[in-house]
Amino acid sequence: MTELSGLPQGGVPAAGRLAGKVCVVTGAASGIGRAVAERFAAEGAAVVATDIDRDGLGRLADALPQAVTTVVGDVSRDDDARRMIEAAVERHGRLDVLVANAGVIPLMEITEAGADDWDRVMAVDGRGMFLTCKYAVEAMAGADGSGAAGHGGAGGAIVCVSSISGEAGQRGQAVYGPAKFVASGLTKHLAVEWASRGIRVNAVAPGTITTERVRRLQDEPGGPEYLEAIEKLHPMGRLGDPAEVAAAVLFLASDDASFVTGAVLPVDGGYLAQ
Structure with a gap:
């Protein structure tokens, strides 16, 4: 279901790094x-x-100061992924930025996981990222795939949300980690494939971030011990905040990163520097 807000067609606030x-x-x-x-x-x-x-x-829509278009759907479903991108084009006439963030984060060792666990994570974190990037590239490049202004598309920016688990091995990540290697790999391949068409593709690799899922670990068996151990593995001595990741995504999505493509930017308190 696509739910359109009361914002006039194409209307956006007049200031900011992503204005328009x-x-x-x-x-x-x-x-x-x-x-x-x-x-x-x-x-x-x-x-x-x-x-x-x-x-x-x-x-989310209630909390934002201006109207937002919301699309309820599952990124792992082809029709839903297409509809998410089409909502932007139908509502505003184009797509400038995709942040491919949707994912699930199970914590399990390979002896605890089954084929169903693998398939579920790869469906969302892998297939879902592929599908949303695919339809975003098509929208940004235009109908003829030229991707240049005046040739059916004006280019754009894609930011995939990978993870430190998509750059290095971690305990308890036998299912989730490989899916994030998909995110990092897809980023690099698409960056090379579409650079000449004006489409930049980058990724962020967050460390452990205090999302709702991470905060719930405090109430799960073994959760407090896991959080204490993982916090110590971040050289800055703390976990990250979602707003800190959002700031990095903003940079990669904005014109400030106009000569940056194919990068996987760690937002991890120094975890990957070790």
């Missing part, structure tokens, strides 16, 4: 995705927020 930009953020109902949607809106973007969580999207 049309941006789709997947997995926007909570965590990093919500922080990105909030920051983008504050920077003047016309935001299309997507998630499977209808209630969470409603709370």
Whole structure:
């Protein structure tokens, strides 16, 4: 279901680093995705927020100072992924930025995981990222795939949300980590493939971030011990905040990063520097 707000067609605030930009953020109902949607809106973007969580999207829309387009759907479903991108084009006439953030984060060792666990994570974190990037590239490049202004498309920016687990090995990440290697790899391949068409593709690799999912670990068996151990592995001695990841995503999505593509930017308190 696509729910359109009362914002006039193409209307966006007049100031900010993303003023006039049309941006789709997947997995926007909570965590990093919500922080990105909030920051983008504050920077003047016309935001299309997507998630499977209808209630969470409603709370996001209520919290933003200007109207937002919300799309309820599952990124792993081809029709839903296409509809998320089409909502931006139909509403605002184009797509400038995609933040491919939607994902699930199970914590398990390979002996605890089954094929169903693998398939579920790869469906969302892998297939879902592929599908949303695919339809975003098509929208940014235009119908003829030229991707240049005046040739059916004006280019754009894609930011994939990877992870430190998509750059290095971690305990308890036998299912989630490989899916984030997909995110990092897809970023690099698309960056090379579409650079000449004016489409930049980058990623962020967050460390452990205090999302709702991470905060719930405090109440789960073994959770407090896990959090204590993982915090010590970050040289800055603390976990990150979703707003800190959103700030990095903003940079990569903005014109400030006009000569940056194919990068995977750690936002991890020094974790990957070790």
